[in-house]
Amino acid sequence: ILSSIADGEMKKIRLNQIEIPHLLLMAILEQVLPGHGYISIKDTHQLETVTHLPVLEKDREQLQQVMDTYPVRLSRHTIRQMLVSKDVAYQYLPFTEELDSGGHTNTWIGQFHDGLLEQMYQNRVIFLLNMTCPVYCRFCFRKHKDSRNEQNPTVKDVEKAVQHVKDSLSVKEIVVTGGDPFMNRANMAATIDGLMQVDHVQTLRLATRSISYYPDLFLAKEGAYLKYLKQKSFELQQHGKRMEVATHFIHPDEVSPESLDIITDLVNNGIAVYVQTPFLSDCNDKGPELVKLFSLLRGAGAELHYIYIPCSPIHGNSIYWSSLSKGIGIANYLRAHLSDRIIPRICTATPIGKMDWYTSGWAVEKVEGNDNFIWIRTPYTPDYFKSFAPLANTLSNIRVNDEGTIDIQYMAQIGDEALLHGPRPKRVVSKKIFASTDDIKTLQYRLTHERQTAPSIVDTGLEKLFRLHETRVEMDARASEKEIDYIRSDDRITDVIIASSTDTTASLFYIKQLIKSLKDIPHVNAVRLVSKKFNTAPESYTRAVINTLGELNNLCVVNPLRLEIETWFTLGSEITDTHAKLVRRLNNKGITVYGNTALFGGVNDSDVQIHSLAYRMRKAGIEFHHLYVAGLALQQKWNIDHPVDSYDVVDIATKVRREGSGREIPRYMISTPLGEVDYGLTSSFVNENGQVKIKLDCFDLSYFKELNENFVLPDGITTENGSPVVPIQGLIKSNLFPVS
Ligand code: SF4
Incomplete structure (x- = not known):
């Protein structure tokens, strides 16, 4: 060696x-x-x-x-x-x-900043506790020696920042960062202890890259820092708050047994670890390396949160830059080859805040006379900043567009110019038919009792097993050895969803047997239990059930088998304190709970309702996974007479991004007989005589043939440039604008 x-x-x-x-x-x-x-x-x-x-x-x-x-x-x-x-x-x-002198000298440092505190969003602030890191990344936006030599804040400065939070009732989350804030133990302690006493604070997000590049920080002295964090997390929980750890990984070669061990230890103790990944040219920009990276991290218990495109446009970073279209294009590869549970949101951090491609923002046009900049549509409005950072009004690189949101000049190359979509046209007013209370109750009941996800995308020859994706199958809790054999024989399958007509808690006996068999299949690293009763009958999760689930969950470095609970909510009002308590108990066993939602016309298809749902899910600790815009079984029935307008989808995404936490944003999905695709990002609208059709940009025929060589396209589905085009019912499109 x-x-x-x-x-x-x-x-x-x-x-x-x-x-x-x-x-x-x-x-x-x-x-x-x-x-x-x-x-x-x-x-x-x-x-x-x-x-x-x-x-x-x-x-x-x-x-x-x-x-x-x-x-x-x-x-x-x-x-x-x-x-x-x-x-x-x-x-x-x-x-x-x-x-190379290309790029900015600095990137933006928060709309409002005062000492160690910065604020870019109404509901969260950043604490910069320490200015240095144990390792310096060459692509860092703080790479210049002037930034590296900045003086560290003191405990007194921390106390002042805590006081500012105390006085700002709208601040719910604090992102604690630096440099690496963990290098400054005194400031970290003052921050955690100070914020623990602030009633309206809900979450502390502690950011560190040391998990990947300097695990000694956590493992030294018999893991003293980890023990400290676990103790503080417990105390925060007693105060009704939550601790999360944010980290960066870029390439699978950075993953070490130590880093996986740290993640597992934190997650097993109820501290969510989420990963953000800058997209670096010639390092992680092809697809397979990201699939490998995210799969490894997932087995240890991490959540994959963002891919940032492009890398910070500052001096000395140009070799890392890639075009926006390349970064956006990576979504197709990930959607086709990665578990849906670990596909990060693809976002760009503009100087006034983040935007998600093809839901809360898009590329509008090039900046006239400056080839290095493009206009990006953001979800932010001038009003949004008024209460905390009126500075935004004076910026010269922004404009307010016709829909009232801000376009900002952003330094990047678009790459494929077909992705410059222009401004969004005005809404064509369509009459919405609102559902009655009885209708809503019926929908909620049916959602709880009927299977929603699409049928098998290829024939598996098995009644109790559906192939939903290259990496994912769904099987009945009463499945037999035949279904297990199918999974064993295909090493592309990483995720097994188990559903049962009697729900998870009543089928635990059978689920335990299946999980025992799945543990012996090394390529399966996650089991997801569908539990509608988590929503409607949380009391069925007794202490004994939770303990059994905890024993079945196996987060670890070698051959992990992660357990997750999938549940469904329609309205924010369904989420109660009982759910929050239950989530906390499951989290403390390292089990994640994620929620899906179907958008129903006249029921929950407004920005206010989904924002409220997203907020409540986050508050209860439920990860908002998919918001299905169209295509689920029940949507195909209800939404034909109560269609969802694609215009509302962008309005919803705009509000959720602008007013919610970045951690509560769902993926906006369309379910089809050939699999699930992201609204806008991995699918596109095809206009055929007024009928709404969706092109599944992330799949082609060979994808399905590789899953079953006898595959033929179902009736009514055609292809365009090799990708299937599927008619979608219950979704209306009132203009030709590609995004909404
Ligand atoms: S960890 Fe973050 S702040 Fe530290 S050097 Fe790397 S990119 Fe910069």
């Missing part, structure tokens, strides 16, 4: 022609190249000595210039990883192209 490393090629290691699996290699390197801590590297000679990697003489002078401008810091952990992975080295080793 050492001789393979010594040639400095930073590639995988083979023994007897067999590549050593990455996680095993990481564990071996921990032993053969031990060492903890991090090192600030001042010059090129030190860089060579510390990393064992040569610097080319022709580059030495320029590289020194880079290091003088953008400081270099590496952990022993990242050095080990770099020795066998170019994709890790690419993120942390300095390179001469950093001298």
Whole structure:
């Protein structure tokens, strides 16, 4: 192993022609190249000595210039990883192209900032507790030495920021970040303890990349920091609050046994860990590496939250940039080949806030006279900022469009110009027929008692097993060995959904048997139990049921089998404190609860209702997974007479993004006989004589043939450019605008 490393090629290691699996290699390197801590590297000679990697003489002078401008810091952990992975080295080793002068000097630092506190959104603020990190990412927006050398805030500053939160009743969530806030234990303690006493605060989101690049921070001293966090999380729960940890992973080679261990430990103790992934050109921009990364992290218990496109447009970062169309296009690959539970939202962090592609925002047009900028439609309005940051009114790079939201100039290349969609036309008023209370009750009842998801996309030859996706099957709790054999024989299947006519709690006996068999199938890493009774009869989750579920959940580094509960809600008013308590108990066993919702015309198809539902789900700790816009069994019946207007879908996404937490945004989905697609992002409207049809951009015929070679397109489905085109009922489109 050492001789393979010594040639400095930073590639995988083979023994007897067999590549050593990455996680095993990481564990071996921990032993053969031990060492903890991090090192600030001042010059090129030190860089060579510390990393064992040569610097080319022709580059030495320029590289020194880079290091003088953008400081270099590496952990022993990242050095080990770099020795066998170019994709890790690419993120942390300095390179001469950093001298390229393209890009901004800085990115935006919050609409409102006062000391360590920044505010970009009405309902949440950022605390910057510490200005340095144990490792410096080369693509960091704070990469310049001036940012790295900023003075750290003091505990007094923290107390002032806590007071500001106390005085701001609209602030529900605090994102605690830096630099790495965990490097400043005194500030972290003052923050957690201070905010614990503020009634209206609901969630603390602690951001750290150390889980991936410096796990020693959490594991040193017998895991003292982890123990501290678990204790504080427990105390926060006693105060009706929640702790979450946010982290970054970019490439599967960054994943180590230590990082998976930390994630599992946190999640098993009721602390959600969510991952954000910057999209880096030539590193994680093809698709398969993201599928591998997200699958590994999921088994450990993480949630995949965002992919940021593109990487920060600041000086020295240009090699990491890719066009927006490339980033948007990655959604097709992920939707086709990744479990729906771990497809992150694809978003862009504009200077006035984030937007999600094809629901709460899109590319409008190029900025006239400046090829480096495009106008992006955002969900924000001037009014939104009035209460906390009137500054936004004076910005010169924004304009208010005809629908009243703000377009902002954003530095990026669009790539495919067909994605410049222009402004949204005015709404064509359609008459909405509102449902009566009885109708709503009937719909809620039927939703609880009837299977909603689409049929099998290919014939499985099995009555009790549906193939819903390349990675996913749904089977009945009374399934037999035949169904298990089907799953065993196809290593693309990662997710098994188990449904039962008597619901989860009454079928536990059978579910236990199935899970026992699934545990022996290494490619299955998640079991999802459909439980409508979670909504309607939460009391059926007795202590004994919760304990049994906890025993079935197996988050771990090797062969994980994660357990999740899938439930359904239609209106925010259905969610009560009982649900919140139940979620907390399940979370404390490492079990996630996620909710799906069907959009019904005249029932819940308004921005106010879905915003309220999303808020309540978040408050109760339920992850809002899918908001089905069209295509579910019950929607096909109800929405024919009470259609959902595609215009409302964008209005809903706009409000939820603008006024909710970024953590409560669902994926906007359309269910079809050939699988589920994202509204706008992985599907597109096809206009055929006024009938609404959807092209499934993420699938083609070969996709289905690979699942069953005898596959033929169902009646009524055609193809366009190789992708299926499916008629959709109950969704109306009142204009030709591609997004809404
Ligand atoms: S962890 Fe974040 S703040 Fe720290 S160097 Fe990396 S990108 Fe920058």
